[in-house]
Amino acid sequence: MRTVDVARRCGYSVQQIRNLERDGVLPPAVRTASGYRVYGEVHLNSALAYRALAAGTGPVEAKDIVRTAHEGPVGELLARLDAVHARLDRERTELALAREAAAAISAEPIADVRPADAMGVSELAAALGVRASTLRHWDAEGLVVPDRRGGRGTRRYSPAQVRDARIVHQLRSAGYRMDPLRTLLPELRSGRRRDTVEAALEAREAGIAARSRALLDASAALLALLAPAAAGTPARAHG
DSSP states (O other): OOHHHHHHHHTOOHHHHHHHHHTTSSOOOEEOTTSOEEOOHHHHHHHHHHHHHHHHHOHHHHHHHHHHHHHOOHHHHHHHHHHHHHHHHHHHHHHHHHHHHHHHHHTSOGGGOOGGGOEEHHHHHHHHTOOHHHHHHHHHTTSSOOEEETTTTEEEEOHHHHHHHHHHHHHHHTTOOHHHHHHHHHHHHTTOOHHHHHHHHHHHHHHHHHHHHHHHHHHHHHHHHHHHHHTTOOSSOOO
């Protein structure tokens, strides 16, 4: 195959194929007497594996994984893939918990809270399972700003602020960013836009599913790269 043939079959430009060869993602191409590159199935499968992996785990890690497929050992490749799948599994678990918690917390009327539910920094941090520095960061970012009491400005979270902190904690765990949260929290307090939270969680879930599918798509190309090695033939082509 010519460079353009590989490019067309994997949806890349000619220059991108050359860049992938330069970066070691594709093995060095065989050169004709006149200097033209000649590619084989190993190059096509390398490009296809990289393209899918880049969607599943990012371009930097994808390059490392494909290079590992070329250079071995196979156990290292499998371990790297297991680590990517494990991260996705953790994200799925955290997202499911965040969805349940966000729905429950958003449904709590502020009128039902009691004055006794007020907390200090250390108490709230322990209740949420976060560090006190995390609460101070949320304070600095304007997400959950506690009351200040006494001459030393001791932080004290009112019941409504505790509720806000619980919402922020769950949505941050689900991947919600700081800037959207600043806009969203005032509307959550007034009972509006709960559907926006659910939409954000659904988008997060769709992203995880897309990355999982991308890793599945990469598996066929990676298996094709491993097949020559299993048969005793090096996967890396030499020019």
